[in-house]
Amino acid sequence: MNEKLKSKESDYLFDAILTLKSREECYSFFEDICTVAELKAMAQRIVVAKMLNEKHTYTDISLKTGASAATISRVAKSLYYGAEGYTTVLKRLGDING
Numbered sequence: 001m002n003e004k005l006k007s008k009e010s011d012y013l014f015d016a017i018l019t020l021k022s023r024e025e026c027y028s029f030f031e032d033i034c035t036v037a038e039l040k041a042m043a044q045r046i047v048v049a050k051m052l053n054e055k056h057t058y059t060d061i062s063l064k065t066g067a068s069a070a071t072i073s074r075v076a077k078s079l080y081y082g083a084e085g086y087t088t089v090l091k092r093l094g095d096i097n098g
Helices: 008-018 023-033 036-053 058-065 069-081 085-092
Strands: none
Touching: 036 058, 036 069, 036 085, 058 069, 069 085
């Protein structure tokens, strides 16, 4: 975990997210806390991570998601060298075996 991100405010945010119990609650909360662009960017990144894990090319990912090469590269760096957040979520969603 990146200690620079750790704060009481971040802990409170993550505790709030952990209270959500349905997709509808998530939509309501994230609609309130994020701009439409921010939410779409986060959704795009998780799809990019899934596609990278499935060994899609950058070109294919860009065509299917609209993500820029810089975004795809940033997600790839996090997926392969980051804090394993993407890997944890993709495993729990059943998109990574193991």
